[in-house]
Amino acid sequence: MKVLVVGNGGREHVIARKLCHSPQIQKILCTPGNGGTTTLSKCQNIAIPVEDFPALKQLIVNQNISLVVVGPEVPLALGITDYLQQPNLKIFGPKKSGAILEASKSWAKKFMAEANIPTAKSVTFTNAEIAKEYITETPIVIKADGLAAGKGVTVATTTEMAYDAIDAIFQGKFDQNNQSVVIEEFLIGREASVLALTDGLTIRPLLPAQDHKSVGEGDTGPNTGGMGAYAPTPIITPQLIARIQQEVLEPTLTNLQKRGIDYRGVVYVGLMISPTGEPKVLEFNCRFGDPETQPILSLLETPLEELLLACCEQRLADLPPISWKPGVAVCVVLASGGYPGAYEKSKIIYGIEKAETTGAVVFHAGTKLEQKQLITDGGRVLGVTAVGSDFAEARAKAYAAVDCIQFEGMYYRRDIGSRVFNNE
Secondary structure (H helix, E strand, O other): OOEEEOOOOOOHHHHHHHHOOOOOOEEEEEEOOOOOOOOOEEEEEEEOOOHHHHHHHHHHHOOOOOOOOOOOOHHHHHHHHHHOOOOOOOEEEOOOOHHHHHHHHHHHHHHHHHHHOOOOOOEEEEOOOHHHHOOOOOOOEEEEEEOOOOOEEEEEEEEHHHHHHHHOOOOOOOOOOOOOEEEOOOOEEEEEEEEEEEEEOOEOOOOEEEEOOEEEEOOOEEEOOOOEEOOOOOOOOHHHHHHHHHHHHHHHHHHHHHHHOOOOOEEEEEEOOOOOOEEEEEEEEEEOOOOOOOHHHHOOOOOHHHHHHHHHOOHHHOOOOOOOOOOOOEEEEEEEOOOOOOOOOOOEOOOOHHHHHHEEEEEEOOOEEEEOEEEEEOOEEEEEEEEEHHHHHHHHHHHHHHOOEOOOOEOOOOOOOHHHOOOO
């Protein structure tokens, strides 16, 4: 089997690395890939942008690709799965009609209301001044309606912050097409992520994870695509995951079916768990999360290709329960200085080989190999991931590996997973 992995982030590196372990898979092409995927034994990077659908289609034909795994949300929202459809080709990732779950927060809100899925109260506005008039108290949550690479959410603790966030959205900070804003009530509780696989007929959760969105320690500063994650999170107990299955995942799948949406891929649910244990949906994503995928797939025992193919072929219900390695996995993201704002690229990276002698795995996100030298090529550069028998061991191994790595301007949070220690 030949596989095409579309994307160039840490999520795509961990997916490709996991697939490399399969004897069924002969070759993996990554478009465009990164400095990490190019070093994998069965992998080859092809410099095709994720939005160049005609070139990707031609590559699939020329290389006799039989499975496509789409990593990022942008090509999914643009309809890559619809465009690439052809006989004997399996594509893991929803069509455009399903990807709107992530591509439009206002659409997702209406969807949740229709399906009676618990979520925060919200109002959508297409006019900045009217949106500002709505705000009478803080804290309140301001969200760009469209895609914003995980950075379009502001928890405004003052009216001025709320106004600034609204102005930024309508002025095109995230995308010129983002011309509406969703304003939500502020929920109190603990955040967690549940990623589930679905073939359109059955939906199965993976290990629950917890992400650290804010750039600063103590969960301060602007939102990012994620500064670190760990799995499984103790916040989501077996009893709570059963409730999430019943109150969120099953209604999501049922409502997709009612709308005639054939959804085959990942349904990512961002949740707020209230102090009394009530789950409410903060957001949906239509793909594997990054960096949650790094710790989740690091613990996956069931061959990844078996799950992907079962989703594509609508036989997920026929598989045995998903098998997991014992223990905990922790991922610490190393970012370029200035991220999520302006940052410089092309900084030489040192120490990855030494880091991996500690037992951790360094997943590449914003890197590229240039003249046999690994350099930075993005905001989030590396995801240092370690597995341990318990949380303390996994976290210590991850940070021991982080200490081996250097590049100019390197920034990371030193408190990934502190909520577990503080029982927050």
